Amino acid sequence: MAISRRSTNKATKAAHKAKKPMGAVTLAQAGASIAATRKPKTARGARILKQKEPQLVEKVKRALMLFGGKSSQLLKDAMLGIATVKGKEDVVRLARRNDGVRPLEAGGEVLLEKLARQWECGLFTLATHSKKRPNNITVGRVYDGNLYDVLEMAVQRYEANGFAEKDASVPIPNVAPNSKPMMVFSGAGFERSARGKLAKNVLVDLFRGRIVDNVNLAGVDRVVLCFLGPDSGAAAGNNVSDDEPDEGVVYVRHCAVVLKKSGQNAPSMDGGRPIHLPYVHLVDVGPSFEFRLGRYRLPPPEVAKEACRRSLKPSDKAAERKASLKNTESDELEGRVGRMYAPRQDLSDLQAVSMKRMAARERRLARREREDEEEEEEEEEEEEDDN
C-alpha cells in the first residue's frame, strides 16, 4: 500500500509538472516578487531594505558555504580552510545537508539561488562527496538572483598548516585574518582554456576582499599563490576538448609575506624621495590546497557583458570625492585641517532664546520695571511725606 501511495505521489507530481503552462511563475519567482512588493513598516526596516538594493559600489562578495548530500572529513577541513583564507566575516556557513542543490543539473540550482538571495551572497561553495566525484567542491557565482557560472574543484590534498615542512625554530608570522590578500597566478592554463580562465576569475572573486582605492603597506602581509599545473591523469570532465592541454590541477597556497631590508632603492612614482624596496620572504603558513578542476558552465555572453559592466572607474569616483572635498588643507604640524564657511547672518533677526523663555523673560523684566516704578513712586511719596 505504501509503495502505491508513493508512486501516485510521483505520478501526480509529474502530471503537475507536465501541466504547468508556459507563462506560469515558479514558486521562487513568486516569492521574489512578493518580497519585492512588501513595504517596510519601520524606518529600520526601510534602511535594511535600502541596503539590499543594488549599490553603485558593491561590498565584499559573501560566499555561501554549504554541504550536499554526503560529505567527508577532507571536505569539511577544506571548506574551513577556504573560509579562513577568505575571511570568516565574509562567509556564510550553513550546517545542514542540502541534497537538492545540484548547480550543474537542470532544476538543481533553484534552491541554491533562493539561499544565495536569502543570505545576500554572490558566491557559493558547495561541498559534495560521491563515489564518482569524491571530495568535490563546486564553486560558482550568482548574478541578480540567478546562477551565473559554475566550476567544479575536487580537493586532492589539503593541509591546514601548509604543505611545507615546519621548522620549529622559525616562528610562524602572524597574519591579520581579514586583511586584503595579494594574489599571484602562474601558469599558461589560466588564459589558454575557458576552464582555466574561469578558474582564475572565480579564485580572484573568492579571495579578493574589498575593492579599495588605497592600501596600507603595513597591512600587506599575506598572499594566495595559485599555480595551474599540467594534469597527468585522465580527463577531468566532459568539457575538456582534445585540443586543449589537459591542465587540470590548481595548487593554492596561502603564505605569509615577511618584508626584509634589501638595501635597494627605487624612484617613487610621484617623483618624491627614493623608496626603499623590501625583500619579500614567503612563509607557507597554510591552509594549502590541491584542486583538480572538473566540469564547468559559463554564463551566456550577454549576461556576462551586463554583469561585468562598470559604472565609473574607481579612480574617477575617487577624483569626484576629492573634488567635493574642498576647503581642506594638509599640514605637517596640524595634519588635515578643514575650513568652514558660515553664511552671513542677519543678527537683528536672530532668535537666540526659545519663545517661551523670551516671553517669560519679557514678563519678568516688565514686572521688575513696574515694581521699580512703584518703588520709586513709593519712595517719592515717602520723601514727600518726609518733606
Added chain:
Amino acid sequence: MNDVDVDIELADTLELDTGNLLAYDPAPHAHNPKSSKDVDEYVLKHGRTLVQALVSDLFIRPTVPDAAPNGRVVRLPDPEERLPRTKPLPKPKQKTRWEKFAEEKGIRSRKRSKLVFDEQMGEWRRRHGYGRVNDANDIAIIEHSEKDGLEAGADPFNALVKERKQRSKDNARKQERNVLLSRGSGGAGGSAAASALVGAGASVGLPSLDGGLKRGTKRDRGNLAQTAALVQRATAGLGKHGATSEGGALRLEGKRQRRIDATDLSADRQANRATVGRILRERSDVLVDSDKAAGKMENERRQAKAYERKAFERRKEKRTPPKKKKKG
C-alpha cells in the same frame, strides 16, 4: 644580488593588476615536478619572485598623506580584472512630475521652519503636530455659505474633513502615477539580460534548464497600456475610477485580445483557417506538401523538355535551309 629587481624575462610577460593586488605570469611552467614536495618548493620559489614584483610595484606608488596613524598608505590604480557583480547596476531614479517641473522653472526647495507665527492667535505655533497652525479642530464656528458649494443642511466641518482626506488620496494617486510612469519609461524593473539566466540553458554541453516566466515580458514591466486595459475591463470599481466597459466600447490592445463571438461559426472557421495557414507558412521549410512538390518537379521537367525541343528545332532550322514559300 638582484633579489628585488624583477627578472627581465619575467617583466615582459608579467601582468600586474595592482588595483586588485594581483599578479599573473602567463608563461608556461618550465619546471617538471617529480614529487609533490618538488611542487611545493617550486611554487614557493617562483611565487616569491612574483610577489616580489608585485610588492616592488606597490612600494613605489604615490603616498596618500595622513591616511593612517601607522604605516604608509599608497594609492592604488584601477582594478583590471573584470569580475561580475552580484546585483545589476542601480538604475537612475526617474524624476517625478514635480521634480521635472521644478527643474524646468528653476524652483528650489527651501527648508521650512518648525514654528510659524499664527496671526489669529498672535503666537508662535508648530507647523505640524499638536497645537499646530491652522488646525481644523481649532475652528469653533464655520459660517454656512452656499457660495462654497455646500447644499442646505450639509455639515461644513465634514466638508473640511473630506477635503483633507481627498488631498491625501490625491497625493497617493500622484505617487502611484509617478511610479507607473517611471516604470513605463524604462526605470528600475529587472534587467532584460538577467532574464536570460532564468531557466537559462547551458553553453557547454549540459542539458538546458526549462524555466518559467521570463522576466522582462510585458506583464512584468508594468506596461501602462495593459494595466489600463485591465482596469477598464474590471467592474469592481463601479465606474469610480473611470468608465466601465461593460457592454460599452472596450479598448482592447494587441492581436490576441480580439475575441470572436462563440456563436459565430463562419468567423471561427476563418480564424482557424488563418491560424493553420500561418503555422504552415511559418513551418514551410519543415513541412513539405508532397503534391505541390511533385507538381513543381513535374513542371520543371516539362519546361526543361520544352526548352530542349525548342533548342533542337532551332538547330535543325539552321542546318537545313528554310523552305521557300510558294507564292500564289
